[in-house]
Amino acid sequence: MRINPRFTNKLVQLGLNFQAFFTVGILVIIVAIICFKGLPYVNFEFIFAYPQDMGRLGGIFPSIAGTILLALLSILFATPLGVGTAIFLTEYTKESIFTKIIRFGVESLAGIPSILYGLFGFIFFVIKLKMGWSLLAGVLTITIMILPTIIRTSEEAIKAVPRNLRIVSYSLSATKWETVTKVVLPSAIPGILTGIMLSVGRAVGETAAVIFTMGSSLRLPTSLMDSGRTMAVHFYILAREGISMEKAYGTALVLVVSILLINVLAYYLMNKAISKYS
Amino acid sequence: MENSVLTVDTFSAFFGDHQVLKDVNLSVPKNVVAALMGPSGCGKTTLIRCVNRMHELLPDTKVAGKMFLNEKDIYTMEPIVLRRKVGMVFQKPNPFPTMSIYDNVIAGYKLNGIRHSREDFNNIVEQSLRSAALWDEVKDFLHRKGTFLSGGQQQRLCIARALAMNPEILLLDEPTSALDPKSTSQIEELFVELKKNVTMLLVTHNIGQAARVSDFTAFIYIGELIEYGPTEKMFTVPKDKRTEEYLTGKFG
DSSP, X not given: OOOOHHHHHHHHHHHHHHHHHHHHHXXXXXXXXXXXXXXXXXXXXHHHSOEEGGGTEEOOHHHHHHHHHHHHHHHHHHHHHHHHHHHIIIIISXXXXXXXXXXXXHHHHHHSOHHHHHHHHIIIIIIITOOOSOHHHHHHHHHHHHHHHHHHHHHHHHHTSOHHHHHHHHHTTOOHHHHIIIIIHHHHHHHHHHHHHHHHHHHHHOOHXXXXXXXXXXXXXXXXXXXXXXXXXXXXXXXXXXXXXXHHHHHHHHHHHHHHHHHHHHHHHHHHHHHHHO | OTTEEEXXXXXXXXXXXXXXXXXXXXXXXXXXXXXXXXXXXXXXXXXXXHHTTGGGGSSSXXXXXXXXXXXXXXXXXXXXXXHHHEEEEOSSOOOOTTSBHHHHHTHHHHHHTOOOOHHHHHHHHHHHHHHTTOHHHHGGGTTSBGGGSOHHHHHHHHHXXXXXXXXXXXXXXXXXXXXXXXXXXXXXHHHHHHTTTOEEEEEESOHHHHHHHOSEEEEEETTEEEEEEEHHHHHHSOSSHHHHHHHTTSOO
């Protein structure tokens, strides 16, 4: 029996449409529920006021600040380290047992549950290095946690830059470093940016590793040695301990919106960086 | 040879144990186009890559013999210094995709961190693009990326990029093999025009192209330079039987 090709085509198209709508649909429903439940409680005061009575009353300003500080500082530490490692792995070494071990290590690290990073951070940074529950301990822990993502995505992005561009660069008497910084990296930036975006998402949404290292105090961290909590932690504690579901949903909404804003801002900054380059 | 821009003196090249070039002798006078022709894999591309020492980017290569660029020993120079004097154009057009047309032309300066005033750069860009016969086509959108140009235009942009560095010799590695016939003939005309100012070493496996644009032709076969001399002479009365067979299409 011959199947009508036009019919098959229609069927496949329909199926794929359904899958796409389904995926996007779930996302829309989640965001809609958060908006619906959270919007009534989000106002100027909620964003800029300090929490009172464990978060039952007042706003979430310290946790917004804590989230931004934690994410930005972690990215600031992890990006040069991760991109540097990726450059080393792709441009400055030959494939060998040594690079394979590094790669295997990186991949294994990417698969470790975040709570283990939290435990490590607690034992090493908080206790051993006597940092206490602090922004610094949190930042260092999150840095280690997001490094594998940044290394892997940067490596892929750098590898994807056509080899002939490097050859041309050398033929124009560029050194290896000039080739890497002025030819390879600008072409790889969109890919590297993707890794940074994913990492911001992980840092902002992380709870376990943060509670263990940055603590969960409600104050505004004003130095690297202060403890604090992020929005995700705040949300988790409010909901988990049944303190206030209203405030929890409000926090969730602010969290979602801020992830959106961070993405937009990062794209804007990167575009600016790219156009400055060329 | 006196006044030769490039002198190759009993030069051999090896990839691992495999000898790719065997005792090649060659001399290219100033302001000519010298063509290297021969069947695929004969070593002609290796020979020009040895001129700017690009072969050193590959693992396990070594060379023997000497090469001189305007009487300076190429193999005692720093590769970086050497490549500043030697321009190169590749098979496939390859402008830098992240750079504008303008920045592509002065890429050699930008990559090396050589600073010039805006005005000087403007002059270099205009002059190089004029030399590459591309100025009129792109002068209105110099600050757009070069990727929307046609293949032929992109290749001329790459020629402009090489010319911008004022090279002592321009290496052309089958520069038209990825282009359509119209772009090819435009670029061939360009070479004839360019030799007033630059010396060119052209790798081609297109016999017609060698005949059309070159003043001197070398025929290379399995790593050996079989014959080298004025193009007209070689194409009319080849000395070696293998040259004659290649030119008449019996192999290659």
